Amino acid sequence: MKDVLTTCAYCGCGCGLYLHVENGKVTGSMASRNHPVSHHNLCVKGWHIHEFIHNSSRLTQPLMRKNGKLVPVSWDEALDFTAENLRRIRDNTNCQGLGVLASAKCTNEENYLLQKFTRTVLKTNNIDHCARL
Amino acid sequence: MTGLATTFGSGAMTNSINEIEQAEVIIVSGSNTTEAHPQVARRIFDALDNGAKLIVIDPRRTLLAEFAHIHLDIKGGTDIPLLNGMMRVILDENLVDDLFIEMRTENYHALRDMLFRLDLNKIADITGVALEKISAAAQLYARAQKAVICYCLGITQHVCGTGNVETIANLAMMAGHVEKEFTGVDPLRGQNNVQGACDMGALPGVFPSYQAVNNPEHREKFERAWGVELSPVPGLTLMHMTHGGPKSPVRGMFIMGENPVLSEPKANKVDQTLKELEFLAVSDIFLSETAQLAHVVFPAASFAEKTGTFTNSERRVQMVRQAIPPIGSCRPDCEIIMSISERLGYPMDYESTAEIMEEIALLAPTYGGMHHDRLESSWGLQWPCWDREHPGTPFLHKYYFSRGLGQFIPTTHQSPGELPDDDYPLVLNTGMVYHQYRTATMTRNSVTLNRECNEAVLEVNPQDAASYNIRTDDMVKLSSRRGSITLKAQVTEQVGAGSVYTTFHFTEAPINELTVDTKDPKSKCPEFKVCAVKMEKITT
Ligand code: SF4
Numbered sequence: 001m002k003d004v005l006t007t008c009a010y011c012g013c014g015c016g017l018y019l020h021v022e023n024g025k026v027t028g029s030m031a032s033r034n035h036p037v038s039h040h041n042l043c044v045k046g047w048h049i050h051e052f053i054h055n056s057s058r059l060t061q062p063l064m065r066k067n068g069k070l071v072p073v074s075w076d077e078a079l080d081f082t083a084e085n086l087r088r089i090r091d092n093t094n095c096q097g098l099g100v101l102a103s104a105k106c107t108n109e110e111n112y113l114l115q116k117f118t119r120t121v122l123k124t125n126n127i128d129h130c131a132r133l
Numbered sequence: 134m135t136g137l138a139t140t141f142g143s144g145a146m147t148n149s150i151n152e153i154e155q156a157e158v159i160i161v162s163g164s165n166t167t168e169a170h171p172q173v174a175r176r177i178f179d180a181l182d183n184g185a186k187l188i189v190i191d192p193r194r195t196l197l198a199e200f201a202h203i204h205l206d207i208k209g210g211t212d213i214p215l216l217n218g219m220m221r222v223i224l225d226e227n228l229v230d231d232l233f234i235e236m237r238t239e240n241y242h243a244l245r246d247m248l249f250r251l252d253l254n255k256i257a258d259i260t261g262v263a264l265e266k267i268s269a270a271a272q273l274y275a276r277a278q279k280a281v282i283c284y285c286l287g288i289t290q291h292v293c294g295t296g297n298v299e300t301i302a303n304l305a306m307m308a309g310h311v312e313k314e315f316t317g318v319d320p321l322r323g324q325n326n327v328q329g330a331c332d333m334g335a336l337p338g339v340f341p342s343y344q345a346v347n348n349p350e351h352r353e354k355f356e357r358a359w360g361v362e363l364s365p366v367p368g369l370t371l372m373h374m375t376h377g378g379p380k381s382p383v384r385g386m387f388i389m390g391e392n393p394v395l396s397e398p399k400a401n402k403v404d405q406t407l408k409e410l411e412f413l414a415v416s417d418i419f420l421s422e423t424a425q426l427a428h429v430v431f432p433a434a435s436f437a438e439k440t441g442t443f444t445n446s447e448r449r450v451q452m453v454r455q456a457i458p459p460i461g462s463c464r465p466d467c468e469i470i471m472s473i474s475e476r477l478g479y480p481m482d483y484e485s486t487a488e489i490m491e492e493i494a495l496l497a498p499t500y501g502g503m504h505h506d507r508l509e510s511s512w513g514l515q516w517p518c519w520d521r522e523h524p525g526t527p528f529l530h531k532y533y534f535s536r537g538l539g540q541f542i543p544t545t546h547q548s549p550g551e552l553p554d555d556d557y558p559l560v561l562n563t564g565m566v567y568h569q570y571r572t573a574t575m576t577r578n579s580v581t582l583n584r585e586c587n588e589a590v591l592e593v594n595p596q597d598a599a600s601y602n603i604r605t606d607d608m609v610k611l612s613s614r615r616g617s618i619t620l621k622a623q624v625t626e627q628v629g630a631g632s633v634y635t636t637f638h639f640t641e642a643p644i645n646e647l648t649v650d651t652k653d654p655k656s657k658c659p660e661f662k663v664c665a666v667k668m669e670k671i672t673t
Pocket residue numbers: 008009010011012013014015042043044045046047170171172
């Protein structure tokens with residue numbers, strides 16, 4: 001049993017909250033008392049944030065489309081196939097044919113890596129996210 | 134946030150969330166704050182308890198509007214004339230902060246000339262708000278010592294979104310309400326890390342920290358750090374990538390944790406464009422509507438299963454800490470990106486996300502002092518934070534604007550892209566509800582949140598309900614020139630007569646199939662808010 005201090009993943013307020021972990025599962029959340037935004041308080045989304053983490057419809061393995069259907073495959077197969085296709089389209093379109101969407105739900109580090117990858121490896125500035133929304 | 138960036142030089146919230154509770158006058162515009170930003174709403178209520186005055190600009194009678202001292206219930210899409218009218222009143226009443234304008238801004242005369250040409254009676258007509266109310270609001274705001282303006286989606290999602298934001302900035306500068314604590318202009322950002330995604334350069338035109346890709350100096354710096362040649366040509370925006378249809382130059386896409394099929398206006402077209410792709414890879418935690426179209430889907434780790442940072446609306450960079458190992462065979466997005474990059478001959482060997490942050494600190498000046506060890510031992514730091522010793526910046530533009538002088542940009546009214554007519558007589562507005570979040574890939578998979586609110590409803594004013602013979606819980610068909618959807622009606626005074634309102638969370642009623650995609654020419658923001666529709670009762 002432990003409580004892990006982290007940041008709420010739902011809205012731009014950025015409340016500080018504790019995730020309550022029992023037997024390797026997140027079972028609840030709790031407001032941080034002294035956090036400058038949450039001040040001992042969360043909204044309904046923050047209080048229930050643990051619920052989606054172990055939802056049974058979470059994706060748990062890579063999928064690939066075969067004969068029109070998405071079927072489970074190994075990480076290596078999915079990664080190899082992706083790299084191959086990105087390389088082919090990049091080379092066939094003179095670096096004009098690829099686009100990347102980053103995410104306002106992902107971390108800074110992930111967004112940083114993704115734009116670095118887009119610019120250095122895919123050799124395009126075609127990267128955006130839904131910030132305008 | 135193009136508008137604020139051109140006037141102030143920075144597009145972020147100028148204050149901290151906590152400062153709002155000390156303000157004397159608060160203007161809330163186009164923000165359904167109680168639902169979209171609960172903690173900001175809480176500070177507003179605290180401020181009201183301390184005797185603050187609240188002005189709400191919103192066509193709907195939102196929960197917050199119920200508490201407003203002045204509710205400016207404008208017609209949708211008429212924010213600019215309203216704000217211009219307020220500025221004219223400030224001018225006429227001699228409440229302009231001349232010293233501030235003289236020392237800190239430029240181009241004021243252009244604004245003043247434009248304001249002198251305005252006819253206030255006409256503005257009352259256009260906006261549908263009585264002149265006395267506009268005048269009272271303007272005076273209340275201008276006379277206050279400490280005043281903040283909060284705005285959100287409602288403002289930026291119009292055709293004239295950029296103009297709206299510039300107009301807000303004009304108003305704040307004219308009254309001298311910018312440079313101080315408890316005083317400023319605060320765009321409230323929707324998703325948890327919109328601010329961070331922008332800061333990190335997940336944008337077609339800029340590297341991290343808004344350094345332009347077409348500026349040779351900036352480009353050289355990144356070329357040296359990353360060891361490759363970089364393209365000087367700004368890339369395609371989201372709208373261009375996802376709305377091109379078969380003619381789009383984009384043949385393949387990689388999408389990380391977004392669901393454009395549901396969140397974009399005119400979802401039909403997005404769907405089509407993505408289906409036409411030669412290759413689509415999506416990484417997400419659930420099999421979203423977008424992931425269902427993909428050739429490859431990667432199972433990503435959720436925020437509880439990885440380490441990193443988020444940047445909130447008030448520019449506070451905070452730690453996200455791993456609580457449990459990734460479930461199933463999920464992997465954090467960082468690992469997925471690194472694995473693909475390695476296969477394409479550009480290995481990125483970071484031992485930890487802390488190491489990635491070190492690189493960010495090196496290349497993005499505003500994040501210069503952001504290191505995981507510092508963030509670990511504090512409640513996060515607010516950018517700009519220039520170096521290891523810098524304490525962070527709770528409020529912006531203290532002695533000078535990020536761009537030097539604040540720039541007045543006079544704006545005039547543009548009518549919304551599509552106005553109601555005889556065939557489509559109603560105005561459709563869209564927004565979000567408290568218990569659900571954006572396209573709801575996360576929230577809909579939460580039992581409790583779903584129980585509270587699991588259905589899209591169409592809010593209809595009692596007057597319209599009477600003339601269409603519609604009662605709460607009746608099914609109605611809502612159509613625009615682009616498509617139609619079916620959903621349940623709810624009769625409520627929250628919407629004005631002649632408009633209807635619904636949310637964009639639910640696949641069963643993908644409202645974006647109706648909306649327009651005339652874009653704001655400057656910020657390329659899809660226009661969600663206003664489109665013309667007709668409504669029919671479905672009789673069974
Ligand atoms: S708890 Fe609520 S208000 Fe706080 S960050 Fe999460 S969603 Fe936003």
